[in-house]
Amino acid sequence: MSRILAILQKEFLQMKRDRLTLGMVFMLPLVQLLLFGYAIQTEVKHISTVVFDQSMSIESRDLLDSFSSSGYFDITGTAKGYAEITKMIDSGKAKAGIIFPPDFAEKLRKGETAPVQVLVDASDSMVSNSAIAVANSIGLLKSQKIIMQKTGVQSLPYDIRVRPWYNPDGITAYYMVPAILGIIVTMTMVMMTSMGIVREREKGTLEQLMVTPVKSYELMIGKVIPYIALGYLQITVALLVGGVVFGVPIRGSILQLYLLTLFFITASLGIGIFISNIARNQMQAFQMSFFVFLPSIMLSGFMFPREAMPSIIQYIGNIFPLTFYLTIIRGIVLKGIGFPYLIPQVMSLLVFSVIMMTLSIIKFKKKIA
Amino acid sequence: MEYVVTTCELTRTFGSFTAVDRININIRPGEIYGFLGPNGSGKTTTMRMLCGLLEPTSGSGSVLGYDLARESEKIKQKIGYMSQKFSLYDDLTVYENLVFYAGMYSIPYHERKKRVAEMIEMAWLAGREKDLPANLSGGLKQRLALGCAIISRPSILFLDEPTSGVSPTSRRMFFKIIQKLANEGTTVMVTTHFMDEAERCHNIAFISGGRLIANDTPDNLKNNVIEGCMVEVDLPDAMERIEELESLPYVKECSIHGPLLHVLLDSEGNVAVFDRYTGVKAREITPSLEDVFISLAKLQRKQES
Numbered sequence: 022m023s024r025i026l027a028i029l030q031k032e033f034l035q036m037k038r039d040r041l042t043l044g045m046v047f048m049l050p051l052v053q054l055l056l057f058g059y060a061i062q063t064e065v066k067h068i069s070t071v072v073f074d075q076s077m078s079i080e081s082r083d084l085l086d087s088f089s090s091s092g093y094f095d096i097t098g099t100a101k102g103y104a105e106i107t108k109m110i111d112s113g114k115a116k117a118g119i120i121f122p123p124d125f126a127e128k129l130r131k132g133e134t135a136p137v138q139v140l141v142d143a144s145d146s147m148v149s150n151s152a153i154a155v156a157n158s159i160g161l162l163k164s165q166k167i168i169m170q171k172t173g174v175q176s177l178p179y180d181i182r183v184r185p186w187y188n189p190d191g192i193t194a195y196y197m198v199p200a201i202l203g204i205i206v207t208m209t210m211v212m213m214t215s216m217g218i219v220r221e222r223e224k225g226t227l228e229q230l231m232v233t234p235v236k237s238y239e240l241m242i243g244k245v246i247p248y249i250a251l252g253y254l255q256i257t258v259a260l261l262v263g264g265v266v267f268g269v270p271i272r273g274s275i276l277q278l279y280l281l282t283l284f285f286i287t288a289s290l291g292i293g294i295f296i297s298n299i300a301r302n303q304m305q306a307f308q309m310s311f312f313v314f315l316p317s318i319m320l321s322g323f324m325f326p327r328e329a330m331p332s333i334i335q336y337i338g339n340i341f342p343l344t345f346y347l348t349i350i351r352g353i354v355l356k357g358i359g360f361p362y363l364i365p366q367v368m369s370l371l372v373f374s375v376i377m378m379t380l381s382i383i384k385f386k387k388k389i390a
Numbered sequence: 391m392e393y394v395v396t397t398c399e400l401t402r403t404f405g406s407f408t409a410v411d412r413i414n415i416n417i418r419p420g421e422i423y424g425f426l427g428p429n430g431s432g433k434t435t436t437m438r439m440l441c442g443l444l445e446p447t448s449g450s451g452s453v454l455g456y457d458l459a460r461e462s463e464k465i466k467q468k469i470g471y472m473s474q475k476f477s478l479y480d481d482l483t484v485y486e487n488l489v490f491y492a493g494m495y496s497i498p499y500h501e502r503k504k505r506v507a508e509m510i511e512m513a514w515l516a517g518r519e520k521d522l523p524a525n526l527s528g529g530l531k532q533r534l535a536l537g538c539a540i541i542s543r544p545s546i547l548f549l550d551e552p553t554s555g556v557s558p559t560s561r562r563m564f565f566k567i568i569q570k571l572a573n574e575g576t577t578v579m580v581t582t583h584f585m586d587e588a589e590r591c592h593n594i595a596f597i598s599g600g601r602l603i604a605n606d607t608p609d610n611l612k613n614n615v616i617e618g619c620m621v622e623v624d625l626p627d628a629m630e631r632i633e634e635l636e637s638l639p640y641v642k643e644c645s646i647h648g649p650l651l652h653v654l655l656d657s658e659g660n661v662a663v664f665d666r667y668t669g670v671k672a673r674e675i676t677p678s679l680e681d682v683f684i685s686l687a688k689l690q691r692k693q694e695s
């Protein structure tokens with residue numbers, strides 16, 4: 022016990038003096054959250070749009086209003102012909118074009134179908150998906166209104182009300198902030214732990230430690246606790262940034278969030294320690310950390326929904342603690358659910374941590390070579 | 391117990407390479423045991439096995455009665471070890487480094503301050519407690535590392551090339567400390583390249599290519615190993631003439647010692663002939679330890695090929 026305290030004291034002293042690392046621990050959640058939070062918008066608004074209006078009627082202006090008031094289309098200019106529209110989209114000055122034929126208003130008045138052409142630059146699928154979906158629904162809504170007026174029908178036969186639970190306004194940040202938090206913790210825990218131990222091996226201080234009576238588990242515990250503290254610090258910073266900057270509410274219990282996070286931190290530390298056991302130098306430790314980090318991002322459901330992956334890839338994703346943690350943190354933060362719903366994930370993380378730590382303690386035998 | 395360290399046919403291989411080859415060592419309590427040999431001869435590997443840092447491939451050994459293979463953790467409670475690149479935490483101060491190792495050896499809290507103060511005094515580090523090792527000279531760093539290794543008052547101290555890379559003054563000072571420790575009863579095993587240090591050991595083991603090829607007191611080594619008559623000559627072109635001189639029938643070997651050439655002749659009777667051959671007066675000398683080791687290493691190489 023007194024040896025663990027001695028190691029703790031040393032680790033905290035070293036951490037306190039390592040300004041660069043300490044700065045990184047704080048800056049990482051800040052910068053990452055701001056970057057990802059603002060940059061990754063799965064929903065695209067304000068698509069610059071040019072209009073070639075050959076009708077120049079009240080009707081065409083009315084439909085254009087609907088387009089621009091949707092928030093998705095910004096009318097940035099008018100064109101005087103097809104060629105001009107094509108040129109603007111080709112050159113990237115506009116992402117969409119709306120074309121009204123000369124007889125647009127006339128046809129509407131006669132009760133005929135009035136065609137409107139919407140051109141979309143589909144090279145960016147995010148943009149085109151939004152544009153197409155919104156343009157279609159504007160068309161439908163407008164048509165509905167006219168039909169209802171004509172037929173005198175007061176209500177529609179179907180009324181399907183979709184209610185997006187947990188994130189009714191579809192705010193990307195709500196979804197992203199908790200996930201980014203998981204990414205940051207993975208990165209810091211795996212990388213810092215593995216490098217921290219490998220650095221001692223490289224410097225030769227580990228050899229000096231190994232001839233003292235310190236036990237493997239004492240060394241592990243003493244090394245790991247400071248990193249757990251760091252992990253919690255990062256999470257606190259990230260949640261604060263998420264709350265203050267992006268207004269992400271925490272619907273579930275903060276206490277549970279902190280408690281269950283411990284399992285994720287230990288699992289990530291386990292990977293870090295395991296890496297430090299097999300890496301010969303800091304460079305290798307760094308590379309191996311990335312080897313864990315990248316698939317974590319890809320397969321955990323951070324980037325792509327796991328439901329859309331082939332089942333074998335989903336299984337592989339289950340190797341990474343981040344996969345389980347994303348379910349936990351999104352569950353608590355967005356859905357407000359608690360431990361009883363998250364038992365499978367927590368158990369998986371627990372099993373993972375125990376396996377990793379056991380392997381590491383067995384492998385770390387206070388011997389060199 | 392007569393010996394505090396004994397080994398029997400101790401061997402360590404790395405893959406197909408044998409770094410330490412069936413070595414037998416016996417160290418008496420309270421002696422300074424010098425461990426000498428060229429680079430890569432297996433000194434560090436042997437010492438690591440004795441400290442329980444490396445498992446022997448075969449053979450056995452015991453330190454303070456504890457078996458190397460089975461009881462290495464018990465050995466670690468009783469020994470001090472200073473590794474070849476004596477490593478300290480550069481981001482901890484002198485004081486903090488010592489306190490940390492005091493903690494690693496579970497020295498009771500009420501005694502730690504006193505122990506650390508003792509080490510600071512022993513290492514002549516007073517006034518530098520708050521300095522980082524980076525700001526210390528090589529000699530001070532080395533003595534701080536020694537302080538960390540002996541803060542637990544070990545009964546055996548293993549020092550792996552403790553004096554490489556420090557100034558001659560610091561070297562002498564360091565060895566004085568070692569001698570003082572030995573006088574107080576600590577057994578010291580030390581590897582070194584310096585002959586003046588080797589001379590001060592009670593016992594010397596010479597290892598080459600993983601084999602122990604000599605083990606005796608410095609005096610016995612100097613008197614018994616070399617057969618023949620050692621002379622010293624001052625030849626201006628000594629370097630170029632070694633081969634030529636060694637081809638003479640009565641010359642066993644030649645080696646350069648600073649500006650002088652040491653030549654081993656078959657017997658005293660050859661001195662006059664040799665003088666006539668070189669045209670310079672050769673002076674008869676008692677062989678130094680260095681001569682002994684050079685001759686031992688040559689012998690070993692000859693036997694191998």
Ligand SMILES: Nc1ncnc2c1ncn2[C@@H]1O[C@H](COP(=O)(O)OP(=O)(O)O)[C@@H](O)[C@H]1O
Pocket residue numbers: 390404409427428429430431432433434435436
């Ligand atoms: N961990 C290791 N793996 C492979 N070879 C090693 C290892 N440690 C030492 N050796 C080899 O064993 C030999 C003896 O090394 P060492 O004991 O360090 O020699 P010395 O300390 O006498 O210079 C060297 O040739 C070295 O390359």
Ligand SMILES: [Mg+2]
Pocket residue numbers: 433434435474550551
């Ligand atoms: Mg060595």
